[in-house]
Amino acid sequence: MDAILLQILNGLDKGSAYALIALGLTLIFGTLGVVNFAHGALFMIGAFCAVTLQRILNLSFELVDETQKDFLGNPLKVKTPYVEAWFGPDIGGSIIDWAVPLAILFAIPIMIGVGYVMERGLIKHFYKRPHADQILVTFGLAIVLQEVVKYFYGANPIQTPAPDALNGVVNLGAAIGMDIVYPVWRVVYFFFAVLIIGGIFSFLQFTTFGMVVRAGMADRETVGLLGINIDRRFTIMFGIAAAVAGLAGVMYTPINSPNYHMGMDFLVLSFVVVVVGGMGSLPGAVLAGFLLGVLESFASMNEVKSLLPGIDQIIIYVVAIIILLTRPRGLMGRKGVMEE
């Protein structure tokens, strides 16, 4: 029982990342009609915002310590971060320790800016082009972005730890007399994802801006005829979708050390999530994200793998095929939406 509950938690946690990325993908597809294969790269750029802030906070000055030697036998250059020199070792150390949560504030404007530049600079030129062209150009953009990141940060994973206070494990089953030990940061990630998803839905549901965007998603032409500049709003939505992917990336860095390829690792899965959820359906994307995350976790269980060897590698695609055969529009896709 403990094992099953643990895999549900793992699935929800994985699903959080899938859902956040798929939510952004669906927002872009639903508003602009663009199949954005560079969306995984936005997740990766978000993660590297955390890496960048960590490096900024660790910028150091060097003092030569004659008593210590480096690997070549020369006097050792001891590095002291400026932050620690300015605020003292305790406060400075805490600021460095909290680099990842602080990176949320750092990443939001950067990601909105990246999204804006990406949409205005490149993607808007492909609105009226076939989806195949959009896929090619955004996929190419994703490769360029990851190579740029690799040039500056290298190919190896870079450790970006969570704050000490949020490291370690918590027994989530203590209240019900069970032993369900789970990493604190993963719990934080799940609630963070729920918060972001809730925020996006509230924004679309309860604000005038959101109402206009939803109207534009349903009938862009009519909204345009009412004198509303829907393109500008859709550009802002692209920036918001980029920020969502970026924040998902920032918070993911303590779970797995980021590398330049992490966006591609999530991209294909996230597209499957969008298709399973139903193209253009925001609730569908979220539901499918969590569902596929949980199924993927269960497929990794030894009991399941012993019955169906290799199932953990294909489960998501098997489920996608079954759902598309039985519900061609996906779990929550509606007739007429995104259908020519």
Next chain:
Amino acid sequence: MSNFNASRRRVLKTGAIAGAGVALPTIFTASSAAAFTNEPTGSSVTLGFNVPQTGPYADEGADELRAYELAVEHLNGGGDGGMMNTFSSKALQGNGILGKKVEYVTGDTQTKSDAARASAKSMIEKDGAVMITGGSSSGVAIAVQGLCQEAGVIFMAGLTHSNDTTGKDKKANGFRHFFNGYMSGAALAPVLKNLYGTDRVAYHLTADYTWGWTQEESIAAATEALGWQTVNKVRTPLAATDFSSYIAPVLNSGADVLVLNHYGGNMVNSLTNAVQFGLREKVVNGKNFEIVVPLYSRLMAKGAGENVKGIHGSTNWHWTLQDEGSMAFVKSFGTKYGFPPSQAAHTCYVQTLLYADAVERAGSFNPCAVVEALEGFEFDGMGNGPTLYRAEDHQCFKDVLVVRGKENPTSEFDLLEVVEVTPRAQVEYAPDHPMFAGGNLGACNPGA
């Protein structure tokens, strides 16, 4: 008329044979003047450095390339000579190889077998490389080794740790200086016994490809020989990034040791996930839970950061070794590049010198002469103590290091500490050992 028909048939037959000959890739042919593939005829000789320049092991590949460039510099008489000064063989004079200036071309393996073969083929066919070396993956090494055997050039493997490279996939034209999975198991087992005792239950997570399989087999055999039980061996997809769903079952498996047969990004992520789930604080069967990473890489350990602290594994070489050869290499490399070399850089540098030395001793670039010079070659001064290139399988036998993630690193390079230098005799095995069975070196192929 009949004469004409017979003549035409002959013309067609001759044409077909000639056409087939022309159509054959030039890699499998050679001019009648050449005694072997890419025989150097001018004042220089070209070596092919086939390393991952893109893809997940690009940083490791970059370090390998640095080592190759350093080796070429030393062979041509530049720099301080590095390990040429400590190498027991004194055939190398710093005037190139057999008096020919050493030049090189590079290829990008991308850590993909097909891309690695294509780049090696290009270096052999277009650039005239007489030897190919490099790589950071066993899959790539085995693929390129096979190509070099067919092409008639020598292959000096870079970082490849699968038993199969010098086991079932060994080739006469291929040589491996790096250690292998069996040696990791043989070196680690006594240390694990001293640290954790003989009554342990191990759980393996294994990367699902040739290297992972052979390492899992080797480590399980070595630990079971100590009396450990192996409760489960779980294969994980190479493309996996989040290992949480593979780690969770470990918690309830009754295991008190987790063996991570992972390398590169897989190792970084699985180790990080295992530590996140609190495995290291867990007490199972009345014992502290332990994690073992049989193959360590300093470059990769950096990605796992503090999570490597106190975790044991094995490595081919480490820059903190205090023998003359290691110190000479670290000094040369560190002075040129500003940081210490990785184990990948070390093995690539040594392989280049070993090839050059074999050519000098043989007095020829002919691959068969080089094979003869390397087979059974005993040497020292290259960082791992007295070393043998065994004739039967072209595997180097030398000391193996058991290392541990350092608790209090003094620099970003100071991540691992050497716990034990396992003597060569302890990691040796018979050429017909079952874990290496099924292969055949075959005959050396000079190509022409």
